[in-house]
Amino acid sequence: MDELVRNATARLLDSGNVAALIAGLIALVLVLNRGTWLPLRNVVTIAHEGGHAVVALLSGRKLNGIRLHSDTSGLTVSTGRSHGPGMVLTLLAGYPAVSLLGLGGAWLVTSDRESWMLWGCIALLVLMLLAVRNAYGVLSVLLTGGALGAVSYFATPSWQALCAALLCWFLLVGGLRPLNELGRKRRRGRAGDSDADQLARLTGVAAGAWMLLWFLVGVASLLVGGYWLLLMPQV
Structure with a gap:
């Protein structure tokens, strides 16, 4: 056990991993601080609604559109059977999509494929843009894609890796905070049409x-x- 702890500590103190730790701490501050969380929560909403949209299409439903609102809420509308596995999976997908996107990104970053992660996110945003049906949603997607595009095009590989790690951390940590917010709303009786209540x-x-x-x-x-x-180990 002591040897395991020593090995883990040695890897953690590697310069690349120290940078990843710093990125994780920055992401934690961004999520916990209300002033930064409110605007950046739009990124979480984009991933959340994207999860609904992707699963709706995969389950055979027709995607009618996505709306992203200035209060950081969102709505994905699809048509098909109002019950059954397709509808259940579509409702189920939103919240875990954020965390799973962060997990997939983390795998790419540690596999030295951070550029794949960044350009993959940009490609998904371009596809999502085709489904967005309101001006604020278009603006949110464009700003997010523009920021990722600037990093992918102008940043050096080391800065790309750091920014990709920061985005992964933000999705991994930020994927949990909306659940806490949903729990508070449900206790106040203000979330009767939440994904969880519709699933129930x-x-x-x-x-x-x-x-x-x-x-x-x-x-x-x-x-x-x-x-x-x-x-x-960083490769």
């Missing part, structure tokens, strides 16, 4: 159980993604 009505499984599932996926993604970013 469709399946008969309590909304709290869906929230617990999302929380466990988010925590597992954070632990695994954090391990990859901090302790795996």
Whole structure:
């Protein structure tokens, strides 16, 4: 056990991993600080609604459009059966999509494929732009894609890796905070049409159980993604 701890500490003190740790701490501050969280939450909403949209298409539903609002809420509209696996999977996908995107990005970063991660996110944003149906949503997607494009085009490889790691950390940590916000809203009776409540009505499984599932996926993604970013050798 002592040897395991020493090896982990040695890897953590590697210069690349120290940079990843700093990126993680910055992401934590950005998520916990209300002043930075409110504007940056739009990134989480984009990933959340993107998750709904992708699963809706994969499950055979027709995607009608995505709306992103200035209060950082969002809405993905699809048509198809109002019940059944397709609808359940579509509603289920939003919250874990944020954490799983961060997890996938962390794997790419630690595999020295940070440019793949950045350009992959840009490609997804371009596709999402085709489905956005309101001006604020278009602006949010363009600003997010523009920032990623600037990093991908102008930044050196080391800065690309650092920015990609920061984005991964932000998604991994930021994927959990909306669940806490949803829990507070539900306790005040202000979230009757939340994804969890719609799933409860469709399946008969309590909304709290869906929230617990999302929380466990988010925590597992954070632990695994954090391990990859901090302790795996940089290649």
